[in-house]
Every structure is written in structure tokens, then in C-alpha cells.
Amino acid sequence: GQNIDQPTEMTATEGAIVQINCTYQTSGFNGLFWYQQHAGEAPTFLSYNVLDGLEEKGRFSSFLSRSKGYSYLLLKELQMKDSASYLCAVRDGDKIIFGKGTRLHILP
């Protein structure tokens, strides 16, 4: 079956670093996405990994290991505006399968 797991909630402190993990089991794999979604808003794209390794983009980095079915999103120098849900999603052909999202709380 198709399954994507990520923690339901995490809490971190402003200025710190947080790592959000995602594991997946899908019948096919054409890439993994991370999206950010603020409450009441649409998801916005953060990163895309199709090959193993780390992709860095400013304060955000995303890592993929296809052999382990594992990815993480690393957020550095956390800011209050980073309080949001972070969605892990896998593309399998024309299908995009989303995880339930990780609700990240940032404490001052």
C-alpha cells in the first residue's frame, strides 16, 4: 500500500534548529516534496528531492535516502513565522500522496 509517516506535532524555540522526519512506502517513486501550510492558507512549495542527498535552500534543507524510504526537512534559525504545518509528499506517476503533516510550534 501507499503510506507516508511524519510526526503529528513538534515544538522548537526561536533561533534553534529543528528536523522533521518523513518515511514513506509507495509502489513507485518519482520524487519527494516538502510543503509549508499556514493555518487557513494553501500549501506552498519548499523543496523537491529526486536523487539521494541534501538540497539546501537558505534556512531550509531537505534530505533524501531512497534506499531507506526516508527524508527530512531541516529548518535553521527558526523564526516565529515558521509556525505552520509541514507536509511531506511523494510523487508516484501522476499520483501525489501526502502525509498528514507535522504541526510545528515555535516558542519565543
Add this chain to the structure above:
Amino acid sequence: ETGVTQTPRHLVMGMTNKKSLKCEQHLGHNAMYWYKQSAKKPLELMFVYNFKEQTENNSVPSRFSPECPNSSHLFLHLHTLQPEDSALYLCASSPPRGGGEQFFGPGTRLTVL
């Protein structure tokens, strides 16, 4: 401005009503998607269109009927819905196949009474 617009933003309808949701993208993409987002559930893919052809129907009940007249417009026709269909309906677009991020519209918040 994401380049993907959806109307209406909010919709309240009775179970016997017929209504339609509209999505329009100005990004030159060829793939468009309908998603349903309910509280406490993952984002659920409903339909995928590539070059106006439906390529994915994720076991969606027939009371939801999609229409894609061209690569820039996507509709979701609703009839005889149930209260459990109340959710946020999101439209997205992307370049066809081979990866590429999806751009989401702001969504239509649907309430079925």
C-alpha cells in the same frame, strides 16, 4: 499571487443543491489537480488532468464530477453532496510529469448542510 485562482472562496450548500467550483491557472502548466483537505486528515488527491485528459480518479464518488475544458481551467461539479463532504477543496497545477512542484490555489471552503 500564486497564479492559481479559485472561486468561490466560500460556499454553503444544501444536500439537494448543484454547484460548481472553478479553478484557473495562469502559469502555462499542463497538469491540474483537485484535492480535498479535511480536518485531521492528509491532503487527499481526487483528480488529475494532463493536457485536458483525466489521468487519475482516486476512487472519488460520482457526486463529484470534474471538467477540464482546456489546460488553464478546471471545474468540479457538485450534486447531492453529504455533510461529510464539507472540507477545503484545493486546486493545483504543475508542469506535466517528471517532478515539478505544484502551485496551489487558495481553496474553496465548502460547507454542506
